[in-house]
Amino acid sequence: MPITKEKDLLATYAENTWCPGCGNFGLLAAVKKVLKEFREKNELHRLVMVSGIGCHAKIVDYVPVNSFYSIHGRVLPVAWGIKLAHPELTVIGHAGDGDAYGEGLAHLIFAAKRNTDLTFIVHNNSVYGLTTGQFTPTSPKGFKGRSTPKGSPETPINPIELLLASGATFVARGYVGKLEHLANLIREAIRHRGFAFIDVLQPCYTFFNTYEFYNQHVKEISPEHDSRDFSAAMELALKWSYSFEAEEIPIGIFYQTEKPVYEDAVIVPEKKVDLGEHFRHYHL
């Protein structure tokens, strides 16, 4: 019997234009693993994805879900608007590291502070890939690129530390080289009620190839870590500061807790009644 290749039911008409070897492929594969579960339950229509500007943004072209291309740094206001208008939907924002930690930083801090019920996935390659290699807020000190030919003199932002300090109720880091682990983080982030943040280490093969460095240093967080312990989460977050040096780079859920969700306080009760059973968070 001839062996036939399984048809990708989550493929779209769009031609993929990412560079060969781009870390975005791993992230797309992890997202598709989770989308497959939505599709099997005939629930894909309950999902909306929002992306920003950059190589990451094309991910919404490569999956068959309702989506919205926003502008640079404005993924969160658009995603939040969708959630406020239709609280029954599961809304996932995708942003690059420039998008999320540069142009959109204030939105990120406030989304965490307010505990909006969104999942936010940052495709963090520590470089502006689409514009051919400029440094971003998470580029390591000394990073040489188009705008920093002598090396960036700046200390990078540590997004895990920042999001913990900003009050996010789900803070995680994933790596595209650990596909099952990453898919599980995305699944857990969607299940979480409140602002769920995942910083995904996703090498830019063309302008900042960090695969070898990450493969050598990435380590899954021990099951003994208590993700409800804020101090333990912060201690773990400070183990690596997005520099060229690392003893180990922890990946997994740093912190998870429950807090009131902002939408519950601002959506008028009559609307909740109108939406009936649809006014609930989607659970896989």
Ligand code: SF4
């Ligand atoms: Fe991926 Fe970098 Fe190419 Fe953009 S420039 S598609 S991030 S490898």
